[in-house]
Amino acid sequence: MPELPEVETMRRGVLPIVGRDVSEIVLPPCKLKRISILPSLAAIRKALVGRRVQGVSRLGKRVLVDFAEHSLILQPKMAGLVTLGEVPSREHLRFEMRFRGKQKVSLFYWDRRGLGGVHLLHRDEIQQQVVDGKLGPDALDIEFDEFYRRFQATRRPIKVALLDQKLVAGVGNLYASEILYAARVSPLLASKDVSRKRMRRVYDFMLAILLEAIEKEGSTLSDGTYRNSLNDPGSYQNHHRVYDRAGANCECGRAEIQRIVQAQRSTFYCPRCQK
């Protein structure tokens, strides 16, 4: 679930741990299959207990808790949350990092489906292990010329290309449909065949929509999984124009929103507005 706006909201929500020292790291009782925790819990404890959080950053759809020598990388994938407080359910809590201080503060990793993970890397390993060959520039940082050049290099449909994190990092299935609808570009069009003028619109709406969604603290869908740091839902779902609206009338009033499947993922679009 979490795409760039949701992950950025999580990052902001855990900023209060900056400057605090780790006291202990525990795995909450969880009967479900264990998530990926690497290296071992013991190794993570050894590296981090007593260490001070220097900052919290975001790398694509991952949250990084940065220490002097290491970063703890939390990757929510489809159904994960990074938070300091309330979580939707106790039984899906997967990881807890506690901090020293009078008031008890813990960073929690919660994951309903358990597809995500918690990984510790040395800071100088991140580029090679996480970025190189796997993650392109962040959607909020990339410049248009670079964006256009990258999307000219693939003949996959533009919707599928937008999901490829090595082209641009941060856009996921929901926002890809919303961006293409706003830009009035067909999701079926081969990426390399989208004109520069149209790609400019895709780029402009990518920035506008992601920033707007961050302001609204992301999208909480019908399963209610995603929450902000106060365990409240985001509100961007109220602004969706096509996502999960198959059969509804498009704003144009002359066509229904369609759901199609591309690369095993749902795409929503208006066949009349998006050519």
Next chain:
DNA sequence: CATATGTCCTGAGAGC
């Protein structure tokens, strides 16, 4: 190399 497909895991909702 570029692209396509299957899979990880749990839970919600639909249909019967």
Next chain:
DNA sequence: TGCTCTCAGGACATAT
């Protein structure tokens, strides 16, 4: 109510 089936925001590994 309870069963079975399908689907879900991501991204890997593996196959073509």
